[in-house]
Amino acid sequence: MTQTTGRRSVEEHHALIGEALQAATATRAVECVAVGEAEAVGRVVAAEVTAPGPLPRHDDSQMDGYAVRAADVAAARAEDDGDDLVRLPCDGVVPAGSSPAPLPPGTCRAIMTGAVVPDGADLVLPVEKTVAGAFVGAAQLHAAVGQDVVFIGLTPQDVAVGRFIRRAGDDVAAGETVLSVGQVLTPARLGLAAACGAPQVQVFARLRALVLTAGDELRAPGEELAPGQIHDANAPLTAAWLREAGCAVTIAAASTDDAARFAAALDAQLAATSPQLVVTSGGISAGAFEVVREVLSGRGVRFGPVAQQPGGPQGVGVLPGGPGRSDVAVVCLPGNPVSTAVSLETLLREPLAAVDPACPAPRRIRARLRQRCSSPSGLRQHRRVRLAAAPDETGVVDVELVGGPGSHLLGHLARAEALLQLTEDDVDVPAGAVREALLLPGTAAPDPPAGRTAPR
Ligand SMILES: Nc1nc2c(c(=O)[nH]1)N[C@H]1C(S)=C(S)[C@@H](COP(=O)(O)OP(=O)(O)OC[C@H]3O[C@@H](n4cnc5c(N)ncnc54)[C@H](O)[C@@H]3O)O[C@H]1N2
Numbered sequence: 541m542t543q544t545t546g547r548r549s550v551e552e553h554h555a556l557i558g559e560a561l562q563a564a565t566a567t568r569a570v571e572c573v574a575v576g577e578a579e580a581v582g583r584v585v586a587a588e589v590t591a592p593g594p595l596p597r598h599d600d601s602q603m604d605g606y607a608v609r610a611a612d613v614a615a616a617r618a619e620d621d622g623d624d625l626v627r628l629p630c631d632g633v634v635p636a637g638s639s640p641a642p643l644p645p646g647t648c649r650a651i652m653t654g655a656v657v658p659d660g661a662d663l664v665l666p667v668e669k670t671v672a673g674a675f676v677g678a679a680q681l682h683a684a685v686g687q688d689v690v691f692i693g694l695t696p697q698d699v700a701v702g703r704f705i706r707r708a709g710d711d712v713a714a715g716e717t718v719l720s721v722g723q724v725l726t727p728a729r730l731g732l733a734a735a736c737g738a739p740q741v742q743v744f745a746r747l748r749a750l751v752l753t754a755g756d757e758l759r760a761p762g763e764e765l766a767p768g769q770i771h772d773a774n775a776p777l778t779a780a781w782l783r784e785a786g787c788a789v790t791i792a793a794a795s796t797d798d799a800a801r802f803a804a805a806l807d808a809q810l811a812a813t814s815p816q817l818v819v820t821s822g823g824i825s826a827g828a829f830e831v832v833r834e835v836l837s838g839r840g841v842r843f844g845p846v847a848q849q850p851g852g853p854q855g856v857g858v859l860p861g862g863p864g865r866s867d868v869a870v871v872c873l874p875g876n877p878v879s880t881a882v883s884l885e886t887l888l889r890e891p892l893a894a895v896d897p898a899c900p901a902p903r904r905i906r907a908r909l910r911q912r913c914s915s916p917s918g919l920r921q922h923r924r925v926r927l928a929a930a931p932d933e934t935g936v937v938d939v940e941l942v943g944g945p946g947s948h949l950l951g952h953l954a955r956a957e958a959l960l961q962l963t964e965d966d967v968d969v970p971a972g973a974v975r976e977a978l979l980l981p982g983t984a985a986p987d988p989p990a991g992r993t994a995p996r
């Protein structure tokens with residue numbers, strides 16, 4: 541194994557971030573979201589929801605058609621004069637939402653999809669099985685009550701008892717758990733809670749995250765730049781990443797290399813937003829103005845290199861939250877924009893997903909690099925790639941490099957779809973080498989391998 545002497549491995553750093561996040565999330569506040577609220581999707585269920593009654597609620601019709609008794613159809617058939625027609629008088633109409641009276645023997649009743657099947661009926665014949673072939677309109681239907689409905693071409697399957705009746709409880713039994721603690725709310729789960737009559741669901745409060753960038757050169761997007769200044773890309777980048785990972789984010793502008801001013805900005809935000817996670821970007825490497833490292837190493841945050849590139853310089857620690865407040869996990873990322881972005885994916889996603897199901901877990905694929913490339917020994921190098929083909933029959937996806945390895949190449953990263961992981965042992969990587977790759981946010985999972993279909 542290649543030496544990574546003096547540097548923490550990616551896995552060791554994961555563990556430290558994981559410990560910090562565990563400390564910061566030991567208790568999670570609970571709140572309610574309305575099932576129809578835009579904010580509900582992606583939230584994590586904090587209290588089990590059970591079905592107060594069955595779903596479907598009643599035996600109801602799966603088809604627009606006629607509720608009948610199988611025995612009546614059989615008797616009418618026996619009287620058949622050879623024309624393959626079955627006649628039953630229609631005694632009424634059951635729209636969805638009504639509570640029908642029992643079906644008298646020897647009759648049929650028009651019934652709509654989702655309407656309660658009247659007692660006595662034991663199957664539904666679709667309207668397509670009538671000579672008319674379709675319902676014309678409500679007025680005509682009501683006018684036709686009392687007249688015979690003529691069914692045609694009925695097969696044994698059409699007249700089987702239970703045909704086109706959806707039984708109460710087929711889907712969900714009364715008392716069944718429909719949402720479990722830790723599940724992420726999806727549109728279907730919200731619909732299910734609503735179907736069970738729950739107006740709202742208890743969820744864990746989002747993790748509160750504070751994003752702090754550092755550097756005299758930084759100005760907010762939209763601000764005029766003096767010579768030497770740049771726009772702050774990492775604050776919006778990091779905030780967007782954390783929001784996608786389920787956090788409630790505050791961005792603080794600490795565009796400074798002055799330790800006292802940075803400390804003041806940090807303390808003001810800690811007091812104002814009471815975050816559980818602070819993510820900083822910049823100010824941690826080997827320069828003369830490493831304000832984040834200077835301030836936070838004095839508060840117990842550990843700084844040192846991790847054996848990856850980009851994203852080598854790193855810091856991690858826990859700040860005590862103070863009376864009545866949770867501890868604060870601190871993750872300090874290097875300032876080059878690609879270093880920040882790569883670190884979020886490679887160092888923060890897995891530990892965050894482990895403590896908060898709202899954070900999507902890393903999405904890994906196996907990738908075959910089309911070009912030859914080199915990689916620094918002892919470092920896990922994350923090269924930006926795009927997916928160049930559908931997966932082969934073994935699931936491996938061909939990928940092509942997008943731009944170079946430099947950590948300032950944000951334009952290249954924005955065009956990339958995945959991070960190819962060259963290992964610590966890789967130095968000269970031949971074309972055709974297969975390695976793991978991490979899909980970037982916004983990249984759709986590749987199609988399933990040729991010849992296989994996606995799980996339904
Ligand atoms: N002598 C050494 N120099 C450097 C080393 C080293 O080991 N020895 N490591 C290099 C590596 S690798 C990285 S990564 C950077 C990390 O440095 P910092 O975390 O201290 O970041 P800064 O110096 O503040 O900034 C680096 C770079 O990124 C730009 N930046 C910073 N913040 C933002 C932002 N919010 N938006 C856009 N761009 C940002 C900044 O202007 C610099 O260009 O250190 C290397 N140096």
Ligand code: MOO
Pocket residue numbers: 848849850851852853874876878879880946947948
């Ligand atoms: O470790 Mo730095 O992030 O390569 O540019």
